[in-house]
Amino acid sequence: MLSRLLxxxxxxxxxxxxxxxxxxxxxxxxxxxxxxxxxxxxxVRGNLKNSFPDKDLSDIxxxxxxxxxxxxxxxxxxxxxxxxxxxxxxxxxxxLNAEVVDEYFEKGQSILxxxxxxxxxxxxxxxxxxxxxxxxxxxxxxxxxSFFNEKFLESRGKFGIDLLSNRQVxxxxxxxxxxxxxxxxxxxxxxxHSKKVYWTRFLNQETAILIGTEKFSREYNYPVVFISVSxxxxxxxxxxxxxxxxxxxxxxxxxxxxxxxxxxEKDILNAPQFWLWTHKRWKRKRKPDEIPGRVT
Numbered sequence: 001m002l003s004r005l006l007x008x009x010x011x012x013x014x015x016x017x018x019x020x021x022x023x024x025x026x027x028x029x030x031x032x033x034x035x036x037x038x039x040x041x042x043x044v045r046g047n048l049k050n051s052f053p054d055k056d057l058s059d060i061x062x063x064x065x066x067x068x069x070x071x072x073x074x075x076x077x078x079x080x081x082x083x084x085x086x087x088x089x090x091x092x093x094x095x096l097n098a099e100v101v102d103e104y105f106e107k108g109q110s111i112l113x114x115x116x117x118x119x120x121x122x123x124x125x126x127x128x129x130x131x132x133x134x135x136x137x138x139x140x141x142x143x144x145x146s147f148f149n150e151k152f153l154e155s156r157g158k159f160g161i162d163l164l165s166n167r168q169v170x171x172x173x174x175x176x177x178x179x180x181x182x183x184x185x186x187x188x189x190x191x192x193h194s195k196k197v198y199w200t201r202f203l204n205q206e207t208a209i210l211i212g213t214e215k216f217s218r219e220y221n222y223p224v225v226f227i228s229v230s231x232x233x234x235x236x237x238x239x240x241x242x243x244x245x246x247x248x249x250x251x252x253x254x255x256x257x258x259x260x261x262x263x264x265e266k267d268i269l270n271a272p273q274f275w276l277w278t279h280k281r282w283k284r285k286r287k288p289d290e291i292p293g294r295v296t
């Protein structure tokens with residue numbers, strides 16, 4: 001009941017407000033979340049210090065401040081998605097070189113798309129559903145709240161993107177073999193100890209990388225494409241597609257994981273304020289029998 005009241009009395013009505021009004025709320029939210037509460041500030045600052053050991057505290061605080069400003073924009077932009085129209089969405093984000101991906105569609109070739117929790121990843125994923133010829137499939141983590149999970153699926157699915165639970169990835173890929181799909185994998189989650197991973201260094205830290213992108217691209221021989229995103233101004237994004245691996249069958253174990261990790265890292269280093277620093281990315285620590293540079 002509380003979830004329904006929150007959605008229908010607050011979130012849904014807020015979503016109809018113009019962006020300019022929502023960004024005023026974002027500015028207020030920034031003062032509350034960052035200045036007053038300090039939401040996950042210890043996690044954010046620790047992540048930044050470990051990722052940029054050569055930066056002094058003033059530089060770290062500068063990135064931190066910009067991150068929280070962007071983070072609050074993400075909150076209001078996510079609320080706006082509940083009522084955002086397709087026409088509005090297409091005005092706010094664009095894939096500048098869709099032809100790079102469309103070439104695979106013309107050949108009848110499905111692909112995997114990699115990215116991370118960078119910029120507005122939800123909006124960017126929905127835009128791909130609008131601007132690519134492929135049937136776009138986004139992998140998501142189901143919410144514990146079934147009501148909000150349903151509303152999330154409704155609001156994102158209306159833009160032409162199919163949503164696949166991360167618990168059913170293989171089942172979904174098998175079921176889509178007769179379609180020409182572009183399946184989006186977020187590659188920067190922190191994997192549990194129950195999953196096989198590839199160990200490398202990411203943002204100056206020993207990091208376990210989920211191997212789903214590598215595993216399924218090699219198994220189905222689906223090319224791997226990275227989508228780089230830049231923020232033009234508040235609420236407006238530009239994307240570029242870049243083929244990372246054209247023929248996965250020719251790649252050695254670990255190579256694909258290394259390639260897409262380095263590519264995401266490049267964007268984060270270029271503009272670190274747009275990555276999700278509140279995430280406890282490095283929860284999993286390497287065990288003695290887990291060897292760097294190998295899938296274990």
